[in-house]
Amino acid sequence: MTEIDFLPPKKSWIQEIQKSDWIILTSGAAARTLPQIMGDLRTLHGKRIAVVGKSTAAILGALGLRADFVGPGPGSMALARAWPGKKSESILHLTGNAEEGGLVKVMRRMGYPTQRIEVYRNRLPPCLPKPVLSALRQAGADWVVFASGTAAQRLRRLVGKTAMPRIKTVEIETAANLRPRRPALAIFKSFECKGSLK
Structure with missing residues (x-):
């Protein structure tokens, strides 16, 4: 991102x-x-x-x-x-x-x-990397998890409002980078991926 x-x-x-x-x-x-x-x-x-x-x-x-x-x-x-x-x-x-x-x-x-x-x-890349774009298009890609506010901002700019999947972030500051566009937002307190996937 x-x-x-x-x-x-x-x-x-x-x-x-x-x-x-x-x-x-x-x-x-x-x-x-x-x-x-x-x-x-x-x-x-x-x-x-x-x-x-x-x-x-x-x-x-x-x-x-x-x-x-x-x-x-x-x-x-x-x-x-x-x-x-x-x-x-x-x-x-x-x-x-x-x-x-x-x-x-x-x-x-x-x-x-x-x-x-x-x-x-x-720096914002000109477009999403192909593996990211491909994963977002898969039917099984239900959530995108962010630990970085910068990455969250970049995805929002590159994907736009309509294509955004449901989002999880590790902190309130990261979540702030996605609002007001993302109503389906969860904030969790663990940096561990297993904590976010339960």
């Missing part, structure tokens, strides 16, 4: 990371940018890393890094509500253009000094 373009790393990003106590990653794409930004991941020694959920923690683990805090889910607002850090600690959110700074605003309102760097961009 979304094509991701990683932005060329800037030297200033390394400086921002080095002066931050915490790094927040709210997507797998953000986690995957760390090797390109830092080069040697050992330079992150002493930094604490917070991730939005288990899947982002797994991607971080595949890079040889461990998350110091895994948000309870679903979504970045749950991470903010459960934030374990101190108000004296500086925070840097590595994210994409679709996020638009919502997490930073919430963290600042809560009294945490938080900055944001856009390290990748989400």
